Structures are given as structure tokens and as C-alpha cells.
Amino acid sequence: MSESESALSHPLPGAVGLSHLTAYDWEAADGVCGGSPHLHLVCTEAYVVTGGRGAVQTLSPDGYRDIALEPGSVAWFTPGTVHRMVQDGGLRVTVLMQNSGLPEAGDAVFTFPPEVLAHPETYAAAAALPPGTGPDVAAAARRRRDLAVEGYLDLREALVAGDAEPYRAFQRAAAGLVRDRVPVWRELWRSGALAAAERTGAQLDALAAGEPSYLGAATAYDAAPTRLASFGMCGRRDEYTLPDTTVV
Template sequence: MNTAGVPGLPGVPGFPGGTAVSGLRVYDWEAADGLCGGSPHLHTVSTEAYVVTGGTGQVHTISMAGAAEHGLAAGSLLWFSPGTVHRLVNSRQLTLNVIMSNAGLPEAGDAVLTFPRAILADPDKYVQHAVLPRDADEAVVAAAARRRRDLAVEGYAELHTSVLREGPDALAAFHRAAAVLVRPRVERWKKIWSETVRSQVDATEQALEDLADGSARPLAGAAVATAGRRPGEGYGMCGRLTTWDDSRVV
């Protein structure tokens, strides 16, 4: 049972470091440029890491250092900071575990797809193309996810060409457009972040103070937690997602 709030028993400990983890099977849909894979995008405040569990592929990135391609195979570990545009390419059955900082924020919309400029400049059009249908048949959702991916790849090609021609200024322009799109969500993000990441940081600070005073009080919350895997797979930006929920003390 979940013992959070039960007197004398520890609550569910937060997942390490205020992070979140999911499993990902990268899309094998072929795009217009002949590459199979996911929807290029960036995150505005969250760092993302890939721990590759199987298959082979690449992640194509655009950062302030320019455009690059990074090979991925089982055992690869790669991560990138907010503002880095990334596109997963599936060469052969690419699967990985994704670790995100700021648990809760990516799920609350901390991502901007590389749609063509005309769509990025219109928040209503952006939402129209970015949000997948809910409570629809799987085939309908899959088709919408593929259309979204294709549109993001189209815009990514524009951005990639601009970065090669203009350098970091082209990426900075995309960053400004992304900031405008996410601004309405930021107040909600602050609340989520405060209740998750900040609360863990504050707890660690208090634990250090207690231990410095010779108190073992931080250890009184010793507990083991588990989470249930959600049935089926969801459609993410880059592939089919495995996620977990219903955390509880065991």
C-alpha cells in the first residue's frame, strides 16, 4: 500500500535526483529524406540523457557548437542540455532508456518541435499540429504522430540549412520562437518544479544540516519503493514509450 502520510511509516521516496525515466522504441517510419526515426525537437529547461539498450542508430543534434551526428549502439550513454535540437535516427531496432531532469516538466509540455517557421510563429497552428488526438483508435493516433514527425523533419531541414549557412544566429532565432511558445506554461511549470525537484533539494539540504549536527533523523525515512508499468505503449515524439506510475512503498 502507499504509506505516504501514515503516522510512523515512511512516505514514498522521490525518484532519484528529481528525474524521470521512460523506455523508448524509436519509430521505424521512413521520412522524406530516407531516414527512419523520431520528431526533431528541443527542451527549454530540461536536460535529457539516452542509455541505449539495443539496436543501432544515431542522434542528430544542433547546438551552439553547430550540427553533429552521434552514433548510438547498445551501451551508449549520451546527454544534452536544454536548447539542443535533437533527432533520433533508427538504423536497426533502436531502443533506449530516456532519463529526463525536472520530472513532470517534460510531461507538462517542455518541448518544442522543429516545425516550419510559419507554424512556429503562430501558437494556435503550432498546437493544432503538435497535439495528438486523445481517446482515439491506435491507428488514428499513430497516423497523427507520423504526420507530426514529418512536419518536424521538414522544419528541421530548414533549420539545419540555416545553421550551416548562418551559424549560431539561426539556432538563436529558433530559441526565441520556442521561448514565445512555452511562455504561457511557465507558471504551471514553476509549481510542478517546486513540488518535485525543489522539494528534493530542500530535503537534501536539511539532511546535511542534521547530519552535521550529529543527528540520524534523515535516515528515519528509510524505505523501498516500486512503480507499476503502464499497460501498452504511448506515442511520444521520438517513438513508442514505456512509462511507469502508481509508485508505492514495499
């Protein structure tokens, strides 16, 4: 391992992203309180529940699931899984995201109705929020959530009835919307998750050769939230800017 490599700052283990999330308590059209259903294209996401109760509703090729969330439970879902966080009283989770930097660069697509997904400009306008954390932003986030729930309920109804085609069509539309971002994502992956894995490989090589000099660069890091109570997809987010991560 070169001196420049050993001097690099290090991301969280595995180059994951981290945030704390309090689920929205806004009631949706189906009478359920919670966030905006969406999927990720290349990132697995995990919820570590730290308080309250609720659920995560998922749509995937194996059907519809309603996974209970309570303190101490962990749930995670792979790319392509539509997920909706549901609030049942004080639900708070720590969110771990694979490939830190990719979700911030747009690796998520809301379950808006097909007519919105069909036009990138229309989708972008529906997905965007104004800057800040004031009442106008809250209102926009709620409108965005309601539009995502509208499309989600149609997908769920069809999937439960045994018709997976609307769900598959949504996946295809989501992939089309993000296709142009892949070159940027690839660079973020190379500098984040791939680089972290390659560092481990270099460390194993050094140990096998009896040359553990890289241990001389051992150190510790700490971080505090850099943005509090922003309006995320599922709820209010406390966000972190961490070493070797890029927020777009």
C-alpha cells in the first residue's frame, strides 16, 4: 500500500451512508401515516429501529409484505424493492445505505403514476422540493408523498391480485429515468465502496507479506449531524457529511 493510500480518510465501514429518520405522521389516502414509497436501483437499504413502532411495506417479485418495526428490529431491502415506511407512533430509525454517495446522487425513484414517470421533466418537477425546512417545504413534501402513494396503491393492488406487470413496468420506467446518471454513479462507486474493498485487499496482501506498516496510520473519526430535520422521502432526516462521501 502506498503512502498516499494509507493517508486517505476513511468512510464508514463498507462505505455505507448513514442518517437518522423520524417517519412522517401525515395520513395518506388509504388512512395510513407514513412516507413516500420508492425504490433504489443499485443500493440495498437497511432500517435499524431505535424507537417507536411502525412497519415497512414492500413490493417485490415475491409479492407484498408488511414487515413490523419495533425497537431493536432490523429490516433491509435490495435494489428494485418498492418500500414505504409506515408510522404507528414515534417510529425512529437509523438508516444505512449501500454505496454512500449514490443515493444522494439520485439512486431512488418515487412510485408516481405512469403518466408522471413517462416524462423526465414532469417527474423531476414532481420529485423536487424547494430549499429549506419551512411550512412551504413541508407542504411540498406532503404533496410529493401523496402522489407517490397514489401510484403505489395501484401497484400494490395489481400485485396482490396476481398481476405483476404494473410493478415490472414501474421498474423499467425507473431504470429509464436514471440511465443517464450511471457514469456519475460509477465514479462515486469507484471512489467509495470499491475503493474501500480494494483497501481491504491491499491490507490482506500486506499482512500475507509480513508488512503491516499500514497499521501505523491507524486513527479514529467522529461526526455529528450536519443537517437536521430535512424533508426526506420517508420522514424528517438528520444527515451526515462523512469522509469520502459526496452529496449531490
